[in-house]
Amino acid sequence: MDSVDLDVLRSALEWRRQGHRVDLVTVIETWGSSPRPPGALLAVREDGQVVGSVSGGCVEDDLIERVRKAPLTSGKPALTVYGVTKEEAARFGLPCGGTLRLMQEPLGDTAWIAELIARTTEHEVLARVLDMETGRVTLSPAARDEQISFDGKVLRTIHGPRWRMLIIGAGQLSRYLATMAQTLDFNVTVCDPREEYSANWDVSGVTLSSAMPDDQVLAMQLDAHSAVVALTHDPKLDDMALLEALKSNAFYVGALGSRANTAKRKERLALFDLTPEEIGRLHGPVGLRIGSRTPPEIAISILAEIVAVKNAAAEREVPSEASSCAVA
Structure with a gap:
């Protein structure tokens, strides 16, 4: 709803x-x-x-x-x-x-x-x-x-909240993304085991977890109504989440980083038990290309991409005999 x-x-x-x-x-x-x-x-x-x-x-x-x-x-x-x-x-x-x-x-x-x-x-x-x-x-x-x-x-x-979002990292960008995502009725969880970040988290309505990212992904049992976004810039944390999220049924898995960093990340992921198809599911650099520079603008670009993928997934859920559609 x-x-x-x-x-x-x-x-x-x-x-x-x-x-x-x-x-x-x-x-x-x-x-x-x-x-x-x-x-x-x-x-x-x-x-x-x-x-x-x-x-x-x-x-x-x-x-x-x-x-x-x-x-x-x-x-x-x-x-x-x-x-x-x-x-x-x-x-x-x-x-x-x-x-x-x-x-x-x-x-x-x-x-x-x-x-x-x-x-x-x-x-x-x-x-x-x-x-x-x-x-x-x-x-x-x-x-x-x-x-x-x-x-x-x-x-x-x-x-109720039919869509979930897991954000890895409790930094400034995560604050904007979590706040905006809630206005679109995502049930948002932020995971960050770093006390220096999680101790200052104050976005109401968001579940804050200090678990390790891979443990959090597994605990949430991600389904086709779940999105994961890794935003820490720390490969040790982001990659841990991605290794599990890319094997899940999450409709969206993305990670912050430049094209060069994304290419290196995919090389690292290939060293583990991920198939090329699973690695190919990664959205990176994360977000739509709208020329965003500030944290709020970047959050908008990320959320816009997630919504685009979500709506495409939702359309696939509608039985073929139903003919509802929306105006773009």
Whole structure:
């Protein structure tokens, strides 16, 4: 669940506590071009105030009018579809004949929202299960690779930090990268056994480990939702992490350094039990080439590359029969 959707739930909870009527809207499926993926959230108040988004804007305007003029009175969720025909797609600003299938539900009991916010803040991944017949919501643990599902009776959405990032080194660059990564809902762990660095770490929300880098990589059991970035400039530490990370299922493994240093690093890695294919997975020099010079700019370039690889990996996860896509 990205930070936009978490803000939607926080706002919806506060509005309900203030006594407002609120409808929560969830993107179930998309066809053609769509700015928001399945699972994206929007909350609409009875007076037209809105937070979040499910499209480029025109659909939101129509949803607001629906809530104002004909609010749901049954207390049960209902399906709404936009863009069934080319004319409707054009009317609502859905490009390429796009279609949105949405779940609109009036919020009654909001205890589940408070619980979901609290548990995802503690880095739990949860499934929210909505019963169409009763409107009842239950929460249960979920795996990071689970996808949204709807069988006509039950809607199951996934919430929480689905992506993890392990940063080797607790230096200045790591501070910027860790802070930025959290805004994109990565669960961030920083590993640095050097006390002179870890003693001054003060980025909230980040797990700090003083373990040796290779031990930390093994302990985390990296999966296809994990990224590793080595930033210490110390081969003894960076290479230890890379030796294990390159053999893992991590979707991204990168290391800071010049082209010359990267070439030397690959020569060192080849002396160990790594295959050429595993060594070839290393992103180095790390980050996109955007002319970055300062630590914040370098952090942006690294995170941009990780996001690009992450989104490509996420697209490969979507079953072939699903046709959701995002606008670049």
